[in-house]
Amino acid sequence: MNLTELTIHELSGRLAKKEISAAELARDVVARTEAVEPRLHAFLEWKGEELLAAARDMDERRTRGEALGPLAGIPVGIKDVLNVKGHTCRCGSKILEGYVAPYDATVIAKLRAAGAIPFGRLNMDEFAMGSSTENSAFGVTRNPWDLERIPGGSSGGSAAAVAAGEVPATLGSDTGGSIRQPASLCGVVGLKPTYGRVSRFGLVAFASSLDQIGPFTKDVTDAAMMLGAISGRDPNDSTSVPEPVPDYTKALTGDVKGMKLGLPKEYFIPGMDKEVEAAVRAAVDKLASLGAEIVEISLPHSDYGLAVYYIIATAEASANLARFDGVRYGSRAKDAKDPIDMYGRTRGAGFGPEVTRRIILGTYVLSSGYYDAYYLRAQKVRTLIRRDFMEAFTKCDAIVTPTTPSAAFRIGEKSEDPLTMYLSDIFTVNVNLAGICGVSLPCGFTKQPRLPVGLQVLGKPFGEETILKVAHAYEQATEWHEEKPSIEILSHS
Ligand code: GLN
Numbered sequence: 001m002n003l004t005e006l007t008i009h010e011l012s013g014r015l016a017k018k019e020i021s022a023a024e025l026a027r028d029v030v031a032r033t034e035a036v037e038p039r040l041h042a043f044l045e046w047k048g049e050e051l052l053a054a055a056r057d058m059d060e061r062r063t064r065g066e067a068l069g070p071l072a073g074i075p076v077g078i079k080d081v082l083n084v085k086g087h088t089c090r091c092g093s094k095i096l097e098g099y100v101a102p103y104d105a106t107v108i109a110k111l112r113a114a115g116a117i118p119f120g121r122l123n124m125d126e127f128a129m130g131s132s133t134e135n136s137a138f139g140v141t142r143n144p145w146d147l148e149r150i151p152g153g154s155s156g157g158s159a160a161a162v163a164a165g166e167v168p169a170t171l172g173s174d175t176g177g178s179i180r181q182p183a184s185l186c187g188v189v190g191l192k193p194t195y196g197r198v199s200r201f202g203l204v205a206f207a208s209s210l211d212q213i214g215p216f217t218k219d220v221t222d223a224a225m226m227l228g229a230i231s232g233r234d235p236n237d238s239t240s241v242p243e244p245v246p247d248y249t250k251a252l253t254g255d256v257k258g259m260k261l262g263l264p265k266e267y268f269i270p271g272m273d274k275e276v277e278a279a280v281r282a283a284v285d286k287l288a289s290l291g292a293e294i295v296e297i298s299l300p301h302s303d304y305g306l307a308v309y310y311i312i313a314t315a316e317a318s319a320n321l322a323r324f325d326g327v328r329y330g331s332r333a334k335d336a337k338d339p340i341d342m343y344g345r346t347r348g349a350g351f352g353p354e355v356t357r358r359i360i361l362g363t364y365v366l367s368s369g370y371y372d373a374y375y376l377r378a379q380k381v382r383t384l385i386r387r388d389f390m391e392a393f394t395k396c397d398a399i400v401t402p403t404t405p406s407a408a409f410r411i412g413e414k415s416e417d418p419l420t421m422y423l424s425d426i427f428t429v430n431v432n433l434a435g436i437c438g439v440s441l442p443c444g445f446t447k448q449p450r451l452p453v454g455l456q457v458l459g460k461p462f463g464e465e466t467i468l469k470v471a472h473a474y475e476q477a478t479e480w481h482e483e484k485p486s487i488e489i490l491s492h493s
Pocket of ligand 1: 128129130131153154173174175176177178179206313425
């Protein structure tokens with residue numbers, strides 16, 4: 001068996017008992033990655049030798065009896081949007097060609113402190129804008145369950161790498177669903193923490209009032225371990241909150257008896273895939289059979305979420321992406337007449353069509369004649385969306401919904417039509433607008449073809465323990481998370 005089939009909690013137990021070494025694990029990670037990458041393309045690049053050296057170093061430290069962190073020797077794949085010192089960081093974009101990160105993001109420093117080893121650069125939609133990873137400047141990542149389909153996005157590489165067993169866990173970022181949606185489409189666990197739970201220092205910003213970093217894992221226990229490792233106040237990110245970081249694994253009691261779970265009536269929409277709806281409804285029944293009380297709730301402003309998100313996210317992106325000007329980072333156009341010409345040529349050649357579209361949209365909604373009509377109004381509706389959730393949480397402990405309206409679609413199916421692509425985020429964007437937390441976990445499969453379906457569990461601000469508890473109880477009562485895509489089909493021969 002390849003060691004990458006195991007979860008973090010299984011691996012760390014065996015590593016601690018010295019039944020396996022970090023070097024053996026690293027060798028299996030490299031072997032699996034080499035085997036599946038020609039077909040999967042989850043990674044933009046990876047350095048096997050660097051991983052092996054770090055793993056051997058961890059083994060030596062263990063032999064010397066040093067106190068090691070809870071993730072000691074665990075390789076963690078990193079989305080191309082996070083700075084890892086000495087590694088490239090291109091955000092799936094040509095404009096950052098040549099940029100090498102001069103420092104570690106806080107989440108990377110925290111992972112290292114817990115003993116984990118950052119591994120490789122995972123593919124993504126350019127600057128995290130997209131829902132399919134087709135917007136990467138470096139080619140699409142394929143869904144491990146069906147290579148003709150997309151893995152979701154924008155963290156498609158992060159989801160696919162865990163699903164294909166290349167690495168036990170990865171990090172991604174979620175601005176409007178980019179962790180939960182690909183986790184759902186690839187059949188893994190993906191968690192978006194509460195706004196402020198995890199420092200974004202060293203995350204290349206897309207929309208600063210929405211972005212959060214979070215883990216992809218094989219199961220809920222691993223998600224709890226990863227979240228514990230990366231959370232906490234950071235003086236380098238003023239939006240990170242000084243809430244204590246609990247041991248999230250302690251919340252995983254398996255007991256949901258008497259908990260109230262809200263089912264929002266606005267989240268079962270006409271037009272959503274019947275098989276997805278059936279799987280999610282069956283999951284709700286399962287939770288009820290475990291003793292949870294299901295209550296109907298209403299989130300009346302849900303319908304406005306996508307419109308509000310695509311105003312606020314593009315507005316913030318247009319400001320954040322102004323820094324890519326050919327002077328400070330990455331590539332610079334040659335043969336420019338003067339600086340203005342240079343900015344235009346660099347940005348014109350460096351950004352892909354979706355990023356360009358968003359910058360134009362964002363600049364438009366912020367422009368003086370339209371600011372009140374679009375941006376200001378969107379901010380007001382955002383407050384109403386948040387209020388809906390806060391009101392709902394007076395009636396329930398957590399909310400359960402589908403993560404996405406359909407299973408993974410075919411490569412190319414929606415790439416010519418940005419508006420239908422945006423609809424993939426209909427159940428996830430409101431969570432970012434409200435700043436609350438959410439996790440997606442496997443809850444079944446469609447029949448023909450067999451594709452994973454995700455259940456989304458949402459919690460109040462800093463309610464991660466509650467959503468992990470619900471997700472874990474469901475996971476332990478079902479077997480969906482044990483099913484894996486065929487490695488034979490994935491492996492290049
Ligand atoms: N798919 C959404 C978008 O295209 C969300 C992206 C994200 O969460 N980074 O903006």
